[in-house]
Amino acid sequence: MQVIFLSFRVHKYSYTWSLRICFHFELNSLCTWSTPRRWLNLQEYQSKKLMQESGVAVQRFYVADSASEAQEAAKRLDAKEIVLKAQILAGGRGKGVFDSGLKGGVHLTKDPVVVGELAKQMLGFNLTTKQTPKDGVKVNTVMVAEALDISRETYFAILMDRAYNGPVMVGSPQGGMDIEEVAASTPELIFKETIDIIEGLQEEQALRMASNLGFKGSLQRQAADQIKRLYDLFLKVDATQVEINPLGETPEGQVVCFDAKINFDDNAEFRQKAVFAMDDMTESDPTEMEAAKWDLKYIGLDGNIACFVNGAGLAMATCDIIDLHGGKPANFLDLGGGVKERQVYEAFKLLSADPKVEAILVNIFGGIVNCAIIANGITKACRELELKVPLVVRLEGTNVHEAKRILSESGLPITSANDLDDAAQKAVAAIKK
8 A cells, every 4th residue: 555645835924824635545555534624613522422322442531620529520430540631622742731731631640639729720711732823722621530541552543445345444553653754654554454344343343343453352353343333333423534643552452542533524524413513613713613604715814915715726716826936825715616796795794804915816717607606796796895905816717707897897996917936026016016
């Protein structure tokens, strides 16, 4: 198996937008897209709660939002050792730093009183990790869990694979580390098992995967049972991925899911109302949240030229060509395909509300998108919002001649561009006047 990961970086900006893209060779890849923001964000304890409800073996845990609650939860656990985890939607918590001075968002202790003292330095304070903004993220909740020893760690995941038009199990006896590193250095330790979506996960498949993960004797049967329960969860919540790293073995002979990442099919929201109601939006950027309401993909950058584009690839190209001509993008905004005039209006509303924006560049290639709809949305937005900054528009594709007529007859100060390069040069020149 060969897995290639490409990272696209909008260079020279403080914000990096990375895409993990897996190209399929031989036995296919291990993952799908990884975007800057999952549409549904669950905290660790929420994922574990879903697993618990499906009979998956996880550590005993409680959730607390005050130091006294955390201390009381530690007493109720009555465990040999307790792990206290700050709950934020970012990785690297263990090596993070709080603005209270406390180092580490994950702590082990045997004393419930210490749990309370540590929680005091976590709750209400910002935790900064390698995946958070520079000022960190405020911690409002902590998870107090039983700490279990792990004698062996494995990796297990179920994910939707386009090459097989259905779910695939992926496992490795090398868990507790980056699965990408395992795939690159020791590909022979990656095992895949396709699941017939009609027939479901078979007993022999679960046992074979448990054996490949290195479970022996009675633990093999126990691991197979956990695998089947995880598949039941995968179907139950309309997941696109359930990743357990590590799926561990304890000295006492238990198979436990110690950490989990669950991705969900956004199109199943109408079926999964209870799950989507758990969405934690407290850490989301308000502008991104407003954009999401109108089905717009928005990411704020630190430049001064707003980008209004359809398609992620075209948006990245637009950001890069602006930079090439000496400008800096103020955002990444993807309209998508089935755009309506109201979305165009709301997009302009978001862009014009950003005080950093000194010019707006519209770059539309109409395939699915009707350029005339974009043009009508633009003219409506310019009039009603009384747009004050220069506007450069490049349109190409479906109904483009009608779109250009609408713009030219609008009487609005809109600068037309022939192509992307021309548009970028005109947008950069507009802010230098």
